[in-house]
Amino acid sequence: MTLNAILSFNVTDRFLRYVTIDTQSDPESDSCPSTAKQKNLGNLLVKELLAIGVADAHIDEYGYVYATIPANTNKANVPVICFCSHMDTSPDCSGENVKPIIHKNYQGQDLVLPDDATQILKMSEHPDLKNQIGNDIITASGTTLLGADNKAGVAEIMDACYHLINHPEIKHGDIRILFTPDEEIGRGVDKVDIKKLGAYAGYTIDGESAGNMENETFSADGLKLIIHGLSAHPGFAKGKMESAIKIAGEIVAKLPLNLSPEGTSGMQGFVHPVGISGHVEEATIDFIIRDFDERKLKEHERVIRDIADEVLKKYPNSSRTIDIKPQYRNMKGVLEKHPQIVEYGMDAIKRAGMDAKLCSIRGGTDGSRLSFMGLPCPNIFAGEHAFHGKQEWVSVQDMQKAVETILHLCMIWEEKA
Ligand SMILES: [Zn+2]
The missing domain is CATH 3.30.70.360 (Alpha-Beta Plaits)
Known part of the structure; x- marks a missing residue:
């Protein structure tokens, strides 16, 4: 099934809405979430999930958002899979009063950010911009980060939820959604209730270039x-x-x-x-x-x-x-015991029309710890680039590709069961 023929993407509107909510985490704080304002986004996500018909969406006392899209297939043996993104942004750069800007139909020119003219995105410094000619690039305005890390992932999962609910022809098993606080300060999965999730496999949607999947993190x-x-x-x-x-x-x-x-x-x-x-x-x-x-x-x-x-x-x-x-530890050892998790992820990327590339990440993800807590969890691209800084960017088209990838993954798990 070609998905983009039936989908009307809403991922950009969602993204623009989420990045204006300041969710910066704070390593100096002992509370969970480390900053109460992260719950502002969590509460909004629950409200939006309920509005699109995800009946069990809720936020817990620690600021974690859980939700389930119930299976719509006749097959009883489809494994439960989980999609996960983090709601906080990095303490390294301000996330207050983010003003997102869409640079339509990018043609390779320098992108000057209006609130600080010294902040200029040049293709020579952002080589991945080469793959974005004709696309619509979203940046912040020059004084803050954008927050595509990881609100691009949040918006993509939210948009996928909308389509799963509204397109019953997309067959799937139970799909679990998890949004975490405090990933940027290394505490993103401290309070995750793995039993409550009850998923066989997970995917964080928190990677960089379209088509990439990461099955390996640092130890x-x-x-x-x-x-x-x-x-x-x-x-x-x-x-x-x-x-x-x-x-x-x-x-x-x-x-x-x-x-x-x-x-x-x-x-x-x-x-x-x-x-x-x-x-x-x-x-x-x-x-x-x-x-x-x-x-x-x-x-x-x-x-x-x-x-x-x-x-x-x-x-x-x-x-x-x-x-x-x-x-934390390299998740590769865990993922190798469940090879179909990465395999289906690569298939989904290909079905969404991209070259799938398996990569390693010079850092950790929520998934590296989830993998060791019993939820094997590679990382799929969200399209976020130059994160933790004022020149952070993402493209509309890459976010749409990520939504498609998520939907294909749901279908593949159903199909292969
Ligand atoms: Zn991230």
Whole structure:
């Protein structure tokens, strides 16, 4: 069935509505959701789902939105599948008062954002714009992020829900919808009720270029290195003081470029100091450790330990402690046990008229943790680009392709059951 013949997409209107709602998350907050304003979007989504006839849509106390599109097939054995996107936007860039702009029929020109003329989207800096000639590009106005990460995904899933309800000729099993808060601060699935979802497979709709699907994420640890120095009155410190601040500085300066985010790409891992604090007696460096190969995390952690020990040789009265906490793991190992989940995703992308490309993501997704909680969950493109910044963009046509992909996926699961 060619879907675009029967569909009248509403995904753009939805997207423009959702991005004007500020849902920035806050890593400093301990509450869930980390910012109460995320519920403003959650409540709106529930209202819209109820209005299109998704009867069980609701938001829970933590700000998670759950909903079900009941099966419309005679087959009893169609697995329940779940589509998931996150509602929050990154703390790295303001999401307040977002003013989305549609640049119709893009012809490769520079896109100057009106509220800050220094913000210019150039094709040379955004190579994916090459694939968008003739399309309609949506950006923010220059002072905020756009929020396509991940409100493009939210709008696409919402539009797919609308079509599933209004086109009974699209046959499907039970479809579960999940919208999460706080993904950008690494807490997106902390309060997910996996039992309540009761799904066999999940798909996050939070990837970049049209046609891409990601079945592999980093494995990730956090490492805290604490330097214990030796304090002395600065007027009488000669030959005595061992400043933890300076020791920490020496350690950071010795981190190898070929094991850093700015010196690696593709399948290479890194160690990355994300925070440093302290005084003469004690200093703390917080690292994130990343690699696709979980076993290599240990090797990378050893590099930090070895550098610290090497530096500390010069400071006989100082020492260090290291504390490592696992953060998330590469979902590939889980997905390989259920190969049809990725296979059907690739089929759906092809049926929607694109070249399907399987990729790895140099980061984590809600899906990497969901996969280890019992819901295998690769990531499908949402069309979002240059996220977490003022030049973030998405195209109308890519969002429509994502809606089609979601609908084809629902049909494929039904067809193959
Ligand atoms: Zn995202």
